[in-house]
Structure formats: structure tokens, C-alpha cells
Amino acid sequence: MKILIIGHSHTGCFAAALKEHQNLPGTASFKVLALNVERFKPNTERVTVSEVLSKTGDKSPLQRRNSRAAERIKAADSYASMTGDSLIRVLTPKMEIRLANQIARHRPDVIYTIPKGNEYARFSMVEYPDPFRVSDLDNPDIPAPENTSLIPASVMRAQMRQLAEESGLLYWRAIREMTDVPVVMLPPPPAIRDESHLRAHPGAFKENVEKFGLTPPQMRRQFYDYYADALRAGVAEAGGQFAELPKEVKQDGFLTPEFIRSDPIHANPAYGSLMLGHLAQFAAAITEQT
Amino acid sequence: MAKPHTPYSSLGNHCFWSRTHRNVPMQDVDPVVKGGFTLTPDMKIATAGSCFAQHIARHLQGQGYNYHVTEKLHSVIDPAVARAFGYGVFSARYGNLYTARQLLQLAQRAYGTFTPKESIWEVEGGYVDPFRPNIQPTPFATRQEFDEAQQIHFAAVREMIETADVFVFTFGLTESWVSKEDGAVFPLCPGVAGGEFDDNKHAFHNFSVEEIVSDFEAFAALMRERNPNVKFLMTVSPVPLIATAREDQSVITATSYSKAVLRVAVEQLTNVLTDAFYFPSYEVITGNYNRGAYYGPDLREVEMAGVDHVMKLFMKHYTDGVEEPAAKPAAKPKAEDTDSFAKKMQASLDVICDEEMIEKSL
Numbered sequence: 348m349k350i351l352i353i354g355h356s357h358t359g360c361f362a363a364a365l366k367e368h369q370n371l372p373g374t375a376s377f378k379v380l381a382l383n384v385e386r387f388k389p390n391t392e393r394v395t396v397s398e399v400l401s402k403t404g405d406k407s408p409l410q411r412r413n414s415r416a417a418e419r420i421k422a423a424d425s426y427a428s429m430t431g432d433s434l435i436r437v438l439t440p441k442m443e444i445r446l447a448n449q450i451a452r453h454r455p456d457v458i459y460t461i462p463k464g465n466e467y468a469r470f471s472m473v474e475y476p477d478p479f480r481v482s483d484l485d486n487p488d489i490p491a492p493e494n495t496s497l498i499p500a501s502v503m504r505a506q507m508r509q510l511a512e513e514s515g516l517l518y519w520r521a522i523r524e525m526t527d528v529p530v531v532m533l534p535p536p537p538a539i540r541d542e543s544h545l546r547a548h549p550g551a552f553k554e555n556v557e558k559f560g561l562t563p564p565q566m567r568r569q570f571y572d573y574y575a576d577a578l579r580a581g582v583a584e585a586g587g588q589f590a591e592l593p594k595e596v597k598q599d600g601f602l603t604p605e606f607i608r609s610d611p612i613h614a615n616p617a618y619g620s621l622m623l624g625h626l627a628q629f630a631a632a633i634t635e636q637t
Numbered sequence: 638m639a640k641p642h643t644p645y646s647s648l649g650n651h652c653f654w655s656r657t658h659r660n661v662p663m664q665d666v667d668p669v670v671k672g673g674f675t676l677t678p679d680m681k682i683a684t685a686g687s688c689f690a691q692h693i694a695r696h697l698q699g700q701g702y703n704y705h706v707t708e709k710l711h712s713v714i715d716p717a718v719a720r721a722f723g724y725g726v727f728s729a730r731y732g733n734l735y736t737a738r739q740l741l742q743l744a745q746r747a748y749g750t751f752t753p754k755e756s757i758w759e760v761e762g763g764y765v766d767p768f769r770p771n772i773q774p775t776p777f778a779t780r781q782e783f784d785e786a787q788q789i790h791f792a793a794v795r796e797m798i799e800t801a802d803v804f805v806f807t808f809g810l811t812e813s814w815v816s817k818e819d820g821a822v823f824p825l826c827p828g829v830a831g832g833e834f835d836d837n838k839h840a841f842h843n844f845s846v847e848e849i850v851s852d853f854e855a856f857a858a859l860m861r862e863r864n865p866n867v868k869f870l871m872t873v874s875p876v877p878l879i880a881t882a883r884e885d886q887s888v889i890t891a892t893s894y895s896k897a898v899l900r901v902a903v904e905q906l907t908n909v910l911t912d913a914f915y916f917p918s919y920e921v922i923t924g925n926y927n928r929g930a931y932y933g934p935d936l937r938e939v940e941m942a943g944v945d946h947v948m949k950l951f952m953k954h955y956t957d958g959v960e961e962p963a964a965k966p967a968a969k970p971k972a973e974d975t976d977s978f979a980k981k982m983q984a985s986l987d988v989i990c991d992e993e994m995i996e997k998s999l
Contacts, residue, residue, distance in 0.1 A: 499777070499785075501782070506713075
């Protein structure tokens, strides 16, 4: 079975695992298509709602892209208050063509998408200068600094859904339209709990971690959950498939320490290895069903 | 022979039907005559009322005036998401306040002097506030979230009442639904956007001129007790009723009656209240000089051209200079499959009129 994994930086652990382990379990063969490389850039562009609505149809990649965006505008609560001048994120027409060409070239039996997937962390990795917390009964005891704004959980969930629509779901919906094979959404690796690790490997967050400090770990987990829930909900509403992560990669809802890479957000090749086995099993199950 | 002198002889052109319209391009017809005061950029302008008040709020924001929003969301939330949850639509997150009684009761609830018996509706997926049932696309998930949001809301209403320099209120309807138990007024008939209609608990009420004047006077007194210098600017919504609950009346005559009552009430209020003025956006939109051009295809939604005309006059008479409206209508879409959505945007931009729920509920 040929499996194609499409995404951005989170495909790195799969590529590294494939490089390290030539002999993978089962008969699946994997290809990784990373979209964060120069030849695919820019992946996306921002266009006005008016522009989207004025060029819909199914005759060209541009029209098809706009038709998807129009559906998204009509469906999502958070877009309800947009005007014609509002900007929304869409794939570039070139990206649409390149993605379709890649899928045709690889001729996979199953596609996994793990596009983007770090955006939620901009809300939850570092304390904001004007800190906020989300009211959420699932996470009632997240410590809060003084003068913290409270954001209703329903608002933050809508925000995460908008984020998912402009990142993970944007690619998943496009790819799904380009092929008849199953296109399965894969969530990013869970959030990292270990503060000492994050301080030692803050990556791009370095300056702000030093200036404003890290958020409590429960908040990082909370936002990861919101984002994964948004992906899951978007996929379910479209009648698609979502691959849940195996229990081994999570410890109390955080990324299991042995799978942490030396950066604040990504998983390591060991995670990639374990996940490849999981993905092969999941793919076998769904192709058997279909 | 000299014409005889009459009381009309010395009146300005604006007093004469023929002279207000003759050779005047439609978009320049000006029934305002004189503004009540001059807005300065530092003045805090608060808004409330029916759907049409949202246009005023949006325009003031767009023109850099100090649109006073006391119920804000953390800036980490995208403005489109915040707006979908009712933030920034009006000065606080109260949704549409169609009647003066609703406005008065909101203030009383915010200060704890009125607590309606029917104060929460439990629905599938959470809880709905009967007094702002469309404030967000999903119900409040938990009772705790509902209660916290209500406390934040009441604090924001109090802040608005105590700190606004100008309070703009658009009178929308006379027809309403009230609780038989304690007179609480609902913005929408229970059952339309939550709750259940119960003949034993809910009654139709059509507010009279006297009631509207009395309610707004009571609100003004409450506000000025805490904020003595606030100025009031009142408008009447030109948007017709989407439905009347009066079985013996056409929605056309019911609309005519409602708007007439509101217009008379506002006129009386300008006479009995100090620093309270009427702005004739109603006449700009409904006036026959425009031959219905300011209404959309459904003859109900107000076109952007009409809003622009209103706001041009507003800027002319209530600010130091005339400013061209900043907002432009969205480009007209061509594709059929997006027509309904695009029409909605073209006609109303993002004005949220929860009255429409009445038709959807049928």
C-alpha cells in the first residue's frame, strides 16, 4: 500500500524516521511531501471575500479554490460578520496545481495530511503582555496572573476553528477534492509539558519567553486540545476521516517525554517511527472498509 | 403688487416641500436642518437600539471617532470572531434593543434593581440568555460561563452608562413580548431563538407613545443620575417589521403604525428632555424623494447607498466637517451559488437583525 504524508514542519519526524529505519512493519510504503520548501512557496495568499465570491465555479483551479472558500464562508460562524473587503486565506492557484500534480505523480492509496499545526501555540506558549485565560470547566485551575482577561471557552473554540480553517483544514479540504483515495487528517503532536525543556529550547519564542515567561502547562494542553478538536470537528462535519493519536504518544494529555525533539513544538524521529506503524495500520483498516 | 407677509414668508427652503427637492440630487437631500451639538474625536459615543444603530456604530469606528465599547474581548481574538459573538456590535454586548422598555430594564438589571423571573433558557448544548438570545452562534456551554458572562456584561453596561458622553439610541419596534409574571420584555418572542412560548407566561404588548416616552425618560433619569452631562441622540429605524403579531393587521399597516408611534414618542422626548435630539435617518431612508432606492430587493434591508447618505448628513451636522463615507459596498458577486450569501452582505453588510429569526422559526 502506498501512503503519502503531506504537511509542513511536522512531516520532519516522518522523513527522519524513514531515513533511519529502512525496514518498516507491514507492506506499506511511505512518501513524505513537505510543503514548506522553496519550490512550493508561497502556499497561500489572502484575498477579499468579494474576489472569492466573484470567481467561483469548477472550470479552473482558481474557481474550484474559490468555491471551496465560499462554502467555508457560508458555513463558519466566525465568518458570519465578514464584509466584502474582509480578507481570507486560500491556497494560491499555483499551489492547487502543484498539489494535484504531486498526488497524481505519487498515486497513493491513502493520504495523510498534517499541514501547519503550530499556529495554536501562538496563543498558548508564552504569556501575553496583557495575559488572558479561557473559562473552561475541563481546565478549571489554570493559574492566572493578576489583571487577567477571561475569554469564554466558546469564543476561543470559535477562534481555534477559524485558525484550523485557515491552516490544517484549508489543505485537507483542497487535497480531498483532488483525489478519490481516502484523505485522513492527522493532528499535530501534543503540547510539551516540561518547562525546563522549553526554556532550554525556546526556538523562535526565545525573546518572549525571557521577557514574559511561559504559560502554565495546562494552558498549553488546553489550546492543543482546542485546536485538535477544531480539526476533528471540521473533518467530521465534512464526513471525512481523522486519525486519533495512539495512546503511547500522550502522557496526561502532553507529548510523552521520549518523543520530544530539541525544540519547543516538534516531535522526534522516534515519534515518527511509532506513528508510521500506526498510520499503516489505520490505512489498512480504512482501505479494507472501502 | 407686493406679496402679503405671512408666517411662512421668512422661512428657509427646508420648510417647503418643493424647495427641499427641486433640483436637488437625491443624495444631497438634507432634512436635518441643524445638528444638536458637535462631536469631537475625544467624545465617547455609545450606541444601542435596533439593527440600524449598528450602521452608525460601524461608521463612527471607521471615521476614527471615539466609539465607546465597554465590553471588549482580549485582542488575541480575531475581530471577525469577536463580532460573531456580539463584541463591538454595540457599546456592550446586549444585542438589539428594540424597545425603550428593554433599554430601561437592561439598565435596571445591570444595577440590580430588576431581576426577571425568567432569566435563563436551557437548550440543547447549553444555556441562552432570553434578553440577548442571538448574542453568540452557540449557547453558553455551562451555567458558570453564562453567569460569568452576565456579570461581565452588566459591569460593561454600567460603565457605558456612567462614562459615555453621547448615547445614540435607535428606536426599532413597538410590538414586543413580555413576561406576564413581571413584565420583563424579550427582544424576540420566546420560542423563536430559544425558550418555549407559553400562553400562560407570555403576552403580546404593543407599546404606546406614552409608555415609550415614560420608559426612555426613566432611562435618561437613571443615566443622568450617574452621568449628568450625557447627550442623547435618537433615531427611528427605517427597517420595516418582518412580521406583526396583530392578526387583524397587515404587516404594512402595522409597520406604519409602529413607526408613527416611535416618531411621535421621539418628538415628545426631544421636548421634555434636555440635550436630547432627533436625527432623521428614518426620513432619509423612507422619504419618497428617493423613490424606494435606499431599500434592497426585499424592500426591507437598507442599501449601503442609503446608509452612506445618512452618515454623510450625520458627519455634516454633528462634526466639524463633511467627510465622505469610508465604507464601500462589497463588489456584486456573479456566481449563482453564492448569491444568497452575497446579497446578505451587500444589503446589510454585517448587520445582525435577530428579527429574521421569526421567519426562520416558521
